[in-house]
Amino acid sequence: MTQRAVIERAVAEQASWMEDLLVALVQAPTVLGAEEPGQALMERAFADCGLEPESIALDAAAIRADPHHSPFSWDVTSKRNVTATWRGTGGEGKSLVLNGHVDVVPPASESLWTSPPFTARRDGDWLYGRGAGDMKAGLVAMTGAVRALRAAGVQLAGDVTLQSVVEEECTGNGTLQCLLSGSGDGAHAAVLTEPHHDHFTLAQVGVLWFHVDVRGVPAHAARASSLGYNALDATQAVLRELRVLEAELNAQRGDHAWYADLEHPINLNPGVLSGGDWTSTVPAEATLSCRLALYPGQEPADLQRRVEAAVERADVGATVRYDGFRCEGSEVARDEPVVLALSDAYKMVHGGAAPELRATTATTDARHFVRRGIPAICFGPWAEDIHGIDERVSMTSMTQVATVLAHFVMDWCGGAQTTPALGAPAHRGGES
Ligand SMILES: [Zn+2]
Structure with missing residues (x-):
């Protein structure tokens, strides 16, 4: 089997694991102040990749001391980001952050929904629920990609850091706290798996x-x-x-x-x-x-x-x-190496079609990376009616995004296939 076929099969084998995780995440109503049940699920999901999850607690004083924080009047003492790093062997590969937010916006008006917003409902290829598209399917896709590569016995040269953050929808202080705590700081690139499915978002407003x-x-x-x-x-x-x-x-x-x-x-x-x-x-x-x-x-x-x-x-x-x-807003150059490498992986999965490179009229946590000189791209599953009624995400696109990310990680971080690791006792219990 070619490397490409091995990776595609490895991701396909994660399909039901990914769907189960997405359903559980959607059914955790992680609106502002209630993010913890979602973070507990992500902690377990990272551990289930054979990685050692780490908690990064929000530190109000540290956040407020940073000139790029957003002001907040609420208590953040019990909040945390959850991260996990797949350590590379230190060869030629570059490092990468895969970042997603677990918080969701309120349902706007529950009575207008076809089914309750925090009950995951599958109808054909769509999975409905508040936060399904923005952006729990993205969190699942990035985690599924890593789980697939590890199950296929891949070893990386560069590090991949997974980040599940809070407060993307109101301040961005969750991702800021990750970087202040050293998680992902100094990485060669970041991909935020926001629901931007047929394009890469390189510019955003503040x-x-x-x-x-x-x-x-x-x-x-x-x-x-x-x-x-x-x-x-x-x-x-x-x-x-x-x-x-x-x-x-x-x-x-x-x-x-x-x-x-x-x-x-x-x-x-x-x-x-x-x-x-x-x-x-x-x-x-x-x-x-x-x-x-x-x-x-x-x-x-x-x-x-x-x-x-x-x-x-x-x-x-x-x-x-x-x-x-x-x-503030942020911009990434179209010819950044990460844009080209992620495009190559995208083309491999989409029959040679290149993604459009776009600006969004929204903000995302990408700005925190860009400000620190880390080029950051948004790319993720196909979702409709985010922040609206009957928000939904395409399950096919979630698997496609995981496949694109898996190919990309192999290329960017210098992946080599060895023997299957996941489930093999010698590799269990996290990284050394
Ligand atoms: Zn989002």
């Missing part, structure tokens, strides 16, 4: 979360026209000014090569509006929570100033607070 607090004057609704000041009404004036800022930012897209051809790369999302406590009382307080993007090369502090100026223009006595994402 994201700013901000919360506009408005103080009203409560009064009986019967006299609202003469007494009181309605805080919820006031947020609408703020939103109008923020939409003007959004239009200005989009008008500048021509200055940013990766985004010049996109119609509307910078999106303002008013995500949460809250306020008031009684239908017949003029609300005393309201908060408008928004997400706004920024171009690579733009400083988050610069966008903060523009947001504050827009809120000021609304002239409703509002204040701006930051909690959550405050991060």
